[in-house]
Amino acid sequence: MKAFFLGGGNMGAAIVGGLVAKGFAAGDLTVADPSAPVREQLARAYGVRAIAPPGSWPEADVAVLAVKPQQMREAVRALGNPPASLLVVTIAAGIRVADLARWLGGHAAIVRAMPNTPALVRCGITGLFAPGDVGPEARERAATLLGAVGDTVWLDRESDLDVVTAISGSGPAYVFYLMESLEAAGREMGLAPGPARKLALQTFVGAATLAQLRGEDPAVLRAQVTSPGGTTERALAEMDRGGLKSVFIAAVKAARERSAELGDAFGED
Ligand SMILES: NC(=O)c1ccc[n+]([C@@H]2O[C@H](COP(=O)([O-])OP(=O)(O)OC[C@H]3O[C@@H](n4cnc5c(N)ncnc54)[C@H](OP(=O)(O)O)[C@@H]3O)[C@@H](O)[C@H]2O)c1
Structure with missing residues (x-):
């Protein structure tokens, strides 16, 4: 599975580090972040490809959106519309599937994840939600990614993520x-x-x-x-x-x- 991370801050780096520790090939992981020191640290610590934010979506099976909620709309619009086959996993608090889908030109393959700070020490718990048209294989991929930093739990309704935020997020x-x-x-x-x-x-x-x-x-x-x-x-x-x-x-x-x-x-x- 080739994964692209948009944002290599606290959470992006934690998931990347967790994946490498679990045996994922570092060569299959690309992280984009505007900060050169952040990119150098990611490349040095985990051996992943760390790049400046590109102008289009790099080739990948999954994209993890790990920028701040306030940065999300501009960050994804700068990449244009993703290929329909790309699974997009957003970990941004409060960004709803319908809004992200709209910013991504009507993209359908989106999973929302709400991790918490113990993910930084791989003891997190992440709530996951996917709309009905996201299939089991895509769900499995999203759970595998977030499973690198702790446990995961699927929720039936997107509004349940507000409860997850209130319980395990805060x-x-x-x-x-x-x-x-x-x-x-x-x-x-x-x-x-x-x-x-x-x-x-x-x-x-x-x-x-x-x-x-x-x-x-x-x-x-x-x-x-x-x-x-x-x-x-x-x-x-x-x-x-x-x-x-x-x-x-x-x-x-x-x-x-x-x-x-x-x-x-x-x-x-
Ligand atoms: N930390 C948590 O406990 C937690 C829990 C649940 C969910 N989340 C979610 O996780 C996301 C990331 O949080 P975080 O704590 O990791 O924040 P963070 O440390 O600020 O990381 C975000 C990174 O994205 C970079 N960035 C900004 N614009 C970008 C762009 N256009 N392309 C690529 N990268 C860009 C930022 O660079 P600059 O700093 O230079 O702008 C920063 O390095 C947020 O949406 C948050 O809601 C976090």
């Missing part, structure tokens, strides 16, 4: 917020900064690993740590009194609303 920030809060609690109760951070960080790593390896419902795992009359029960009661769960769910819904608003704004011609 999700790492929620986790960091909780991590910060746990660390701050440790500091307020007299721990030195080093131990407070280490305890908070490793608690997240350990709990996430336990949940993943056991595969059990988080509510069951939580109950297992919550002895009647114990410390965890006291803390959770305090969280419930403050309405933490409903605040959290309302916050994630607000992120979903914002994602939909941004989709409307990016799609304006």
